[in-house]
Amino acid sequence: MSDKRLQEDLVSLTEYAVDAQGRQLKLPPAKVKAALPAVAAIAAKNNDQQIPATGGGIASPLTETDIADRTYHAAYYTSTDGLIQIPAIASMKFTDANSAEVMLEFDSPP
Amino acid sequence: MGTRYWREVVVLDGVDVSARLTDDGVTTSAEEGGQGIFNLTLKALPGSVNLDALRGKAVTVSYQTRTAGGTILSTELLMTGNVDLPRYDPGRKTISLRCTDRRDDRIALLSKAAIDALTPGAKWSSDVFESEADSFQYASDRLRTLPGALDCEPDGDIVYTAWAAASPHITFTASGIFDGEPPVQVEVAPASSIRNRTVLELTYRYEISYQREASSGWTYSQSTCQYLATPTTLPTRDMARRAAEGLSGWLLRSMSFTPLWPTGTxxxxxxxxxxxxxxxxxxxxxxxxxKRWTQTIDEIITVTLSSTQSISTYGERRADKTGSMSTDFDVEDYEGPSGNNQAAALSSVGGDGASGGSLGSGSEYPPLAGAVQNDWDDWRKEHTDRTAWAGWIETHIAIASVEHLASHRLNRAVFAVPLNPGIAVQKTLRVNSVGGVTCTGKVVAMTHVMDARTGEARTDVELALSRAGAAGVSDPLMAPTPPSYAPTPPPTVGSVHAGGNHYGQDGTSTTEDDAWTGYRGNYVPPLAVSPLVTFSDSLRVDxxxxEAAxxxxxxxxxTAAYEVAPPHDELSIAA
Structure with missing residues (x-):
């Protein structure tokens, strides 16, 4: 056989040590990615937010909205001597410290 | 000089210059996978010798037979080519021409499409070969995956010829072969040159992208009437949003709120x-x-090619090789530069998010196109290119297979016959019981010698004999089915947890635990003033x-295994 042929055949048997194009035949180890651990998020209430302890209830003090808002019962309180009759308040309207409307309602005199 | 019944006919640049040939004669040599070469010597014509102009000129050599009376019986083309190197000998006043069939140049001038057409069935992968290769390199690369060769025919055409012996084109008996000692010389290649097992470790690296979607939330533990009887502090929308958005590495897709009960009785x-x-x-x-993340997979397929008959005959002759390819995927772009802690930029729907409405339309951060949900309910997508992968793996397998075949056909039968223009590297010849030798093989090298001095015209022949112990059947060299990665999910797949209620100032001595998930607040007013343990007013999301898997x-x-069965050509030697 010719020397050239033998040489080519021998080369073809051994050349795998490197790729014909010098390409990387073995990949480097893959980059190890960081684990994805458990995470937590905590959010505290902002101190500058004046959040009342509850969302409801009547906040003192109560301030009457307008004396004209008062309503009266038809019946009167009458003095024992029968000379004086005092109007009996039926309802009064107030606003509390949170500007919420508060209504007081009273019974009619006997 | 005795009577010749043949004559060499040389046409140089369209002109028959046979009459100017010296007695040196003409020799043409061809070799499988190499350039054909021929040499001839012309008497110089009186006048100037324009050596330079001779370079590249077309030349053909033909073999002409004639009767004793000079009648032409046949004229057959032996080789077509060009003058490569002209030399002038002033002493003898001759011009010697070294010519080639320009096989390499002809291939180099072919388009890649033409090369594809010449080498059907070849494998070619840009992950194995150089994409920018020129035509000659491209053809050589393709031929590494084919058991065959590209050679010039006598008329100069490039043709592909399989290595495997075909049905014999010419059969020679003792009367057709020149005597020699022996007339047919058989040389087998050393066993160490045989390759009958190849183990390829082929690593394919790719990324799997995952998207996990988790729903959770927090619900107040007291009923309306319980709250009105024993009120507690409550969280705000702002706190909830800050907690939800603060979950590092998780993207907030959408959020909605349940406001405190409305005014009423x-x-x-x-x-x-x-x-x-x-x-x-x-x-x-x-x-x-x-949550978005990626996982790197190294798919390692161990491919074993075996030539079983050869192994059992000659012993295992093994080569181990490695190869790798990878498919790129922009992990950072997908995961985000720092673990995808992207602040959610969610639009508010029906309010500003602080005092009403909800956040996000629910369509933010959709799964990647083509992602499918796995057993874990994660949206999963393999970023592979299986077409390129199959081409890559089949190219590697084909190369190894061709190397097996090549290593089994290094055996030679050498003999000489009267010049036969029908012999070429494309031909299969059979020797039938000459000097005890019978064999069949394809021509790997041959030389036509036309010696004008002795009048001898002969063809020296070298046949390749593929021997594999016994005939076998090869497997189709198709890429295997790739392995899939589907780990079993744990009983509970990791998720997000936001629920839980913990209240201080409840009259107990329970102290606050920072690890508590959900809301931590206080009864206001305290349920009892002693003991009085006050908690922070905060929301926690976990x-x-x-999972590592x-x-x-x-x-x-x-693993994948393939049988490569080299041909087992006819060969017998009788002592």
Whole structure:
């Protein structure tokens, strides 16, 4: 056989040590990615937010909205001597410290 | 010089210059996979000798037979080519011409499409070969995957010829072969040159992208009437949003809130008039988070090619090789530069998010196109190119297969016959019982010698004999089915947890635990003043870790096996 042929055949048997194009035949180890651990998020209430302890209830003090808002019962309180009759308040309207409307309602005199 | 019944005919640049040939004669040599070469010597014509102009000129050599009377019987072309190197010998006044059939140049001038057409069935992968290769390199690369060669025919055409012996074109008996010692010389290649097992470790690296979607939220633990009887602090929308958005590595897709009960009279026996003038307080929220990450897979397929008959005949002759390819995927772009802690830029729907409405339309951060949900309910997508992968793996297998075949056909039968223009490297010849030798093989090298001095015209022949112990059947060299990665999910897949209620100032001595998930507040006023343990007013959201099985770099081994059966050509030697 010719020397050239033998040489080519021998080369073809051994050349795998490197790729014909010098390409990387073995990949480097893959980059190890960081684990994805458990995470937590905590959010505290902002101190500058004046959040009342509850969302409801009547906040003192109560301030009457307008004396004209008062309503009266038809019946009167009458003095024992029968000379004086005092109007009996039926309802009064107030606003509390949170500007919420508060209504007081009273019974009619006997 | 004796009587010749043949004559060489040389046509140089369209002119028959046979009459100017010296007695040196003409020799043409061809070799499988190499350039054909021929040499001839012309007497110089009187006048100037234009050596330079001779370079590249077309030349043909033909073999002409004639009768004793000079009648032409046949004229057959032996080789077509060009003058490569002209030389002038001033002493003899001759011009010697070294010519080639320009096989390499002709291939180099072919288009890649033409090369493809010449080498059907070849494998070619840009992950094995150089994409920018020129035509000659491209053809050589393709030929590494084919058991055959590209050679010039006598007329100069490039043709592909398989190595495997065909049905014999010419059969020679003792009378047709020149005597020699022996007339047919058989040389077998050393056993060490045989390759009958190849183990390829082929690593394919790719990324799997995952998207996990988790829904959770927080709900206040007391009923309306319980709240009105034993009120507590409550979280705000702002707190909930900050907690939900603060979950590092998780993207907030959407969020909605349950506001504190509205102003009204509640039948709590007795009735309670309740005025809600704190719209920022909430008694619940729900949210959907999205987690994106990737996993690197090294798919390692161990491919074994075996020539079983050869192994059992000659012993195992093994080569181990490695190869790798990878498919790129922009991990950072997908995961985000720092673990995808992207602040959610969610639009508010029906409010500003601080005092009403919800956040996000729910369509933010959709799964990648083509992703499918796995057993874990994660959206999963393999970023592979299986077409390129199959081409790559089949190219590697084909190269190894061709190397097996090549290593089994290094055996030679050498003999000489009277010049036969029908012999070429494309031909299969049979020797039938000459000097005890019978064999069949394809021509790998040959030389036509036309010696004008002795009048001898002969053809020296070298046949390749493929020997493999016995005939076998080769497997189709198709890429195997790739392995899949589908780890079993744990009983509970990691998720997001936001629920839980913990209240201080409840008259117990329970102290606050920072690890508590959900809301931590206080009864206001305290349920009892002693002991009085006050908690912070905060919301906590927890996300589990992403399981290593879907995160850690993973090697995915697999195997594939192929039988490569080199031809077992006819060969017998009788002592």
């Amino acid at each position: 509640y039948a709590c026996s007795p009735d309670v008039n309740f005025i809600n003038n704190q719209p920022q307080l909430i008694i619940g929220y729900s949210a959907v988070w999205v 996300a589990d870790e992403i 879907v995160r850690d770099n993973t090697e995915l081994p697999d």
